[in-house]
């Protein structure tokens with residue numbers, strides 16, 4: 550039997566020399582077609598893996614990877630170096646201190662796209678992985694667009710373990726059924742639903758922006774739903790001006806959305822916002838599909854999901870990857886980690902727990918729940934755009950500058966001043 554051909558090219562940002570397209574697979578291959586490169590056990594020793602995966606679904610997924618690694622490398626002790634805080638809000642700073650101080654972890658979680666390339670590759674901190682990719686068949690195991698954005702000057706620098714989606718609106722099905730509500734697809738529908746929930750004494754939109762990324766992600770999805778995918782992508786290349794009236798409109802819409810959130814959102818994390826939906830105190834939350842993993846870990850099944858308002862047919866994508874920093878202390882052990890996490894088997898163990906779909910095109914036959922199956926179908930058919938809050942769309946410096954503007958916006962809610970700050974951020978980033 551033959552490898553299934555890659556099915557289509559979906560456009561994605563062409564920002565700063567990164568890939569202009571993502572190729573997505575037609576379907577997962579049957580297990581017997583998977584290329585099973587044999588991984589020899591690493592010599593006894595240790596392996597330190599650095600990430601921010603501490604919540605239920607995140608930790609469960611990571612442990613599934615560790616279990617597979619331990620079975621293949623019985624003499625290796627794994628050091629699980631986690632720093633809590635969604636989207637790496639605390640971990641990234643700790644990582645920077647360690648990397649700059651010459652004490653890199655053996656491998657660390659890093660988003661594909663600008664976060665990987667601009668922060669660590671162009672600065673000379675990572676080793677290329679050409680021979681590992683060749684040996685493991687990874688050059689044909691990942692979609693071309695993913696290969697492109699984990700690569701720099703033609704050399705791959707990390708191994709993607711998943712694909713996440715940022716633009717999902719999650720809702721409590723029971724709450725919606727009791728109120729006779731349908732999941733909103735547009736901003737108008739969102740506000741109608743929000744009014745109806747509020748009239749019943751239910752917080753319409755659970756928000757937990759203690760770690761800032763959550764409100765940045767709310768802005769990102771609101772921009773996407775307002776501008777549409779092409780103009781949204783243009784924000785990262787300079788083709789869409791940040792002074793565009795669509796940006797003004799998105800900020801005004803987000804301001805209105807904020808008026809429907811829980812008052813204590815600044816002290817709440819994304820997974821605590823999930824709890825508000827689980828308990829029925831809130832009707833909806835807007836978060837990436839790690840919420841699917843969180844719900845699963847919390848045994849909550851009465852949830853529904855739709856793309857965030859205005860984004861039906863669009864996949865706001867990001868991927869978690871791991872690479873090999875120069876000076877890694879446990880080289881044979883970390884090479885085996887990278888070999889393992891790229892395989893279809895590991896990705897099918899990890900992603901159903903994590904709430905993500907596999908990056909490996911030969912995977913997809915694990916215990917994926919209905920949401921994840923729908924996400925796999927959407928990944929194959931939707932327009933793909935890069936996530937801002939999760940490192941794909943913009944460099945870390947630019948993201949930090951936008952995050953600062955959003956933090957002020959959430960408290961002061963001044964649309965004009967915020968737009969001006971965003972225009973300046975783009976100029977400072979050399980775009981726009």
Ligand code: GAL
Pocket residue numbers: 601602607634635636637660713837839867868869939
């Ligand atoms: C993202 C990361 C996901 C998930 C989420 C919340 O940045 O890619 O894997 O962990 O943060 O922490």
